[in-house]
Amino acid sequence: MNRMLAGVAVAAAAVSMNALAQDFPNRPVRIVVPFSAGSATDILARSIAARLTEAWGQQVLSDNRPGALGIIGTELMLKANPDGHTLLMVSSGHAANATLAAKLPFDTVRDFAGIAPVAIVPNVLVVSPSSGMKSVRDLVELAKKRPNGLLYASAGIGSSTHLNGEVVRAALGIQAQHVPFKGVPEGLTDVIGGRVDFFMVPLVASLSQLKAGKLVALAVGTNKRSSVLPDLPTLVETYPGAGFDGWFGLLASSKTPRPLVNRLNRDVNKVLSMPEVRDLFLTQGAETMSMTPDQFDKFLVAEVARLGKVVRESGAKAE
Numbered sequence: 001m002n003r004m005l006a007g008v009a010v011a012a013a014a015v016s017m018n019a020l021a022q023d024f025p026n027r028p029v030r031i032v033v034p035f036s037a038g039s040a041t042d043i044l045a046r047s048i049a050a051r052l053t054e055a056w057g058q059q060v061l062s063d064n065r066p067g068a069l070g071i072i073g074t075e076l077m078l079k080a081n082p083d084g085h086t087l088l089m090v091s092s093g094h095a096a097n098a099t100l101a102a103k104l105p106f107d108t109v110r111d112f113a114g115i116a117p118v119a120i121v122p123n124v125l126v127v128s129p130s131s132g133m134k135s136v137r138d139l140v141e142l143a144k145k146r147p148n149g150l151l152y153a154s155a156g157i158g159s160s161t162h163l164n165g166e167v168v169r170a171a172l173g174i175q176a177q178h179v180p181f182k183g184v185p186e187g188l189t190d191v192i193g194g195r196v197d198f199f200m201v202p203l204v205a206s207l208s209q210l211k212a213g214k215l216v217a218l219a220v221g222t223n224k225r226s227s228v229l230p231d232l233p234t235l236v237e238t239y240p241g242a243g244f245d246g247w248f249g250l251l252a253s254s255k256t257p258r259p260l261v262n263r264l265n266r267d268v269n270k271v272l273s274m275p276e277v278r279d280l281f282l283t284q285g286a287e288t289m290s291m292t293p294d295q296f297d298k299f300l301v302a303e304v305a306r307l308g309k310v311v312r313e314s315g316a317k318a319e
Contacts, residue, residue: 034073036183114296149175203285
């Protein structure tokens with residue numbers, strides 16, 4: 001009898017979780033962005049939110065909560081009811097935090113459920129037009145003339161822009177001091193003003209300034225050229241080992257019922273497969289990604305290992 005009752009309870013729980021997934025969403029949904037407005041994470045989150053609003057008939061809001069390696073926004077999502085109405089948009093810096101931070105208030109893998117990867121976005125090495133630099137070799141030559149080295153911007157300690165800056169510094173064999181900013185817009189302001197020498201910035205967050213001539217792009221950081229800037233060389237063409245692929249994706253709490261995670265994955269992937277979304281992303285230098293929740297979970301585990309190696313080799317630390 002006890003086994004029968006247990007079986008009934010399990011079946012009832014399964015029915016309840018499936019019903020939750022079918023009824024979702026029943027109120028506005030929030031996508032927490034642990035970086036500032038205008039960052040690549042923010043831009044992609046808002047693009048996804050707009051399409052999900054149309055698909056679900058419920059408003060999907062982007063909520064910026066920057067600071068502390070993204071921990072502030074991440075904890076906010078984890079403390080919310082795990083019913084799919086609060087999600088988290090992260091960059092590859094999320095995986096790096098497991099090694100970069102001495103201690104985190106959560107487990108980077110265990111406490112999260114991968115909803116779906118969203119895009120791979122190339123970082124671009126940008127400088128101020130007033131610097132007179134036209135190539136990466138110009139940057140290297142400038143570094144040789146500076147006894148104290150150069151200054152490079154990032155969107156914050158542990159961000160993909162920080163890690164990419166460290167990879168570039170090592171690959172180019174130059175001295176360069178890290179200058180973390182609150183977010184991408186703030187870093188770009190100081191690069192444009194000539195107060196910081198260079199920035200490995202996401203293309204999606206810098207394309208408008210590049211087109212306006214406020215920035216000069218010297219190279220793209222990914223292992224292949226960007227379809228948006230096909231004439232711009234990659235760093236690896238001249239400096240092997242300088243390649244860095246940054247990604248962005250949606251996470252939920254690991255306490256979220258699996259049927260709901262699967263539902264969210266299907267709906268997000270439908271949005272990413274829309275021709276207009278693919279085209280929009282491509283015009284901004286981003287390429288959409290598609291995985292099942294299980295595939296994304298395994299991807300996250302692999303990225304923690306890959307980026308952990310980058311962090312250790314660079315000597316980067318959370319200050």
